Amino acid sequence: MAGEIHDLVAKVRTGTGKGAARQTRRNGDVPGIVYGGGEAPLPISINFDQLLTRLRAGHFLSTMWNLKIEGMPDQRVVCRGVQRHVVKDLPTHVDFLRISPNTRINLRIDVEFTNHAASPGLKRGGTLVVVRPQVELEVTAGDIPDHIEVDLTGREIGDVIHIQDIPLPAGARPTIERNFVIANISAPSGLRAADAIDDEPAAS
Numbered sequence: 001m002a003g004e005i006h007d008l009v010a011k012v013r014t015g016t017g018k019g020a021a022r023q024t025r026r027n028g029d030v031p032g033i034v035y036g037g038g039e040a041p042l043p044i045s046i047n048f049d050q051l052l053t054r055l056r057a058g059h060f061l062s063t064m065w066n067l068k069i070e071g072m073p074d075q076r077v078v079c080r081g082v083q084r085h086v087v088k089d090l091p092t093h094v095d096f097l098r099i100s101p102n103t104r105i106n107l108r109i110d111v112e113f114t115n116h117a118a119s120p121g122l123k124r125g126g127t128l129v130v131v132r133p134q135v136e137l138e139v140t141a142g143d144i145p146d147h148i149e150v151d152l153t154g155r156e157i158g159d160v161i162h163i164q165d166i167p168l169p170a171g172a173r174p175t176i177e178r179n180f181v182i183a184n185i186s187a188p189s190g191l192r193a194a195d196a197i198d199d200e201p202a203a204s
Contacts, residue, residue: 009046011044011070013045055091062109064077076098099141106138109145111183114150136175138174159185
């Protein structure tokens with residue numbers, strides 16, 4: 001489960017619009033906005049290097065942050081969007097939503113697969129085909145899981161793993177009601193080719 005809530009330092013941004021945003025970027029910051037929680041939207045800026053480091057560390061969109069702005073009370077937020085440069089793929093704008101620990105929110109949570117060596121299907125040369133490396137869950141903001149875990153112990157070739165096969169953290173539930181596929185273990189390519197030949201009708 002999510003542990004310590006990490007700080008994210010920001011500044012109040014003066015001015016709005018494209019011109020002010022461009023000036024913010026020239027100053028080495030990334031413009032953003034904080035909204036929700038029954039309060040007025042607040043334009044902010046975050047140091048570019050700080051934000052890029054956090055983004056590259058992963059889980060940025062599924063983490064609750066303690067937003068620190070000088071002269072203001074700390075605010076709990078989650079990121080609801082990161083706009084990126086179309087060529088450089090670097091952050092150009094961020095949106096944050098104010099939340100309380102009891103707020104229910106939808107987040108994309110990483111799926112991690114464990115115990116590969118304990119899967120007979122993988123030992124026989126099968127391939128783990130990941131259909132959904134992330135799953136959107138409705139979770140409580142104060143109890144956001146870092147990931148959900150799929151145990152591959154005992155999994156054979158041909159096994160299909162659905163969302164209902166996975167134990168979810170307490171209070172978490174999928175946003176999609178149907179029992180969708182997370183992954184499967186497919187046969188080795190050589191075995192698939194042999195099966196295809198076996199399935200061909202005999203020549204008359």
